[in-house]
Amino acid sequence: MATSTPEMENTYFYLNNLVNIPVDGEIPLYYDQEALKAYFEETVEPKTKQFDSLDAKLNYLVNEDYIDPDILNQYSHEFVRSLFDRMKDHHFHFRSFLGAYKFYTQYAMKTNDGQQFLESFIDRVVFNALYLANGDEQLANDVADELISQRYQPATPTFLNAGKKRRGEMVSCFLIDMADSMLSIGRGVNSALQLSRIGGGVGVNLSNLRASGDSIKKIANASSGVVPVMKLLEDSFSYSNQLGQRNGAGVVYLNVFHPDILHFLDTKKENADEKIRVKTLSLGLIVPDKYYELLKTNEPMYLFSPYDVEREYHTPICLH
Template sequence: MTKTYRYIELNNEITAMKDGFYQLEKDAEAVAEFLRFVADNSMRFGSVISRIQYMVDNGYYYPEVLTQYTPEQITEIHRQAEAAGLSFASYMAASKYYTDYAVKTRDKKTFLESPAERYAIAALYLAQGDYEMARELLWGYVHGVQPATPTFLNAGKARRGEMVSCFLTEVDDSLNAINHAVGVATQLSKIGGGVAINVSKLRGRGESIKEEEGVAKGIMPVLKLMEDGFSYADQMG
């Protein structure tokens, strides 16, 4: 039997009309209930440094963080991130972060990273040992300057994709070119990039091929190939 969590029930109750109104207050209840679930399923550490050491030793964080900064600097960056009092405006925001961004144990059952900790390690990684730059980056993050999605997702991880957002490629009108474009697109997706593809060179559906009329399949079969490729090469979900 599938277990139903209370925060999911609360989220579903938002659109259940009551006295002619949506129950928007249920969203705040869902956030609180979900964060209790996260707290109950998060790993505890005695200190910032013991957590960082664990993350490095177990292959979650890049090891150089322990040599690029002093323990005091790492601890202070985390203190500043925690002091910012980051919170979630909606259940969907909280769910999105902990589902797609937060580092979890490899069995996906235990959370290893809060939003403040994700910002802290991202700032430390991108500053590459420059403590003052790390402080400036963190200041921007906690005041609303959100890094690009692949940057926020990958910065600081030992096993990570590229920290760039978008790629543009195109497809020429031949089977070899189509196969090449599908391969390139899935490789870019694997490393965390968003991919835009110009398909305007492909013949439209019903056009001729080698003087045979009405045989071209158009762009939709090619797009379906790419969609399947993206679904498969999704950076481990």
């Protein structure tokens, strides 16, 4: 039996990399189109499951629990067929290799074993339009027109999940506040796992966690600070992806007046110790107006322990 080689399978990667090598002082954009063509010939077309007709395809997707029949049942069979036909008449094609690659790796519906594609970009457009229009044929037509022309793009979880029987949620973003306790940290990590599982991007505010070196139950230097919690969250988002199609997306926020702010920023340094470095977790800063006032007046800036602030003033340093 003949076997394919990595070189044969990755021609499109090779061609795409050539775009970064100038030819006679110019960027050879034509390599991008060659990579796009090679990607379809080598991967998309051979791995796309073929059907004799649209009816056969829809019946398969419904019977195998890929597409929710309730979405299709809101419309007449004639309308669904006409919408598919009209979208095909647009003769959509991807403008770049990376656009096609991202769609087929992260958005296109695949068989349960992940070995075959079950839909094209046109199919995903139609399923989105049918879902979002909720039975309104004119609205379904309008939404489909906007999507196929790329004048409108739904949020990632919506575009990924619309019409599917087994899916996550349609919403994109969630924000979690962690309080300064192990119970809250545990709940926060679990919430991040669950929200990431259903396709949400999650932001976690760590500003109320006590700083590294703070006391716990009056024992000095007992707290490890925010960095270990960041590592827990990064691992959680990496582990909890949506049915293997969409990697978890997480960001952690910290107030600029938090004593761990420099350690927080150091986690993104290329030469940071692997024990503290975060690679996939995004960072965000909470910057109050007071910070800019101090910059304008060139006054000293002090860092405040959330543990001490709450103990003295009985209120968290960061409420939002």
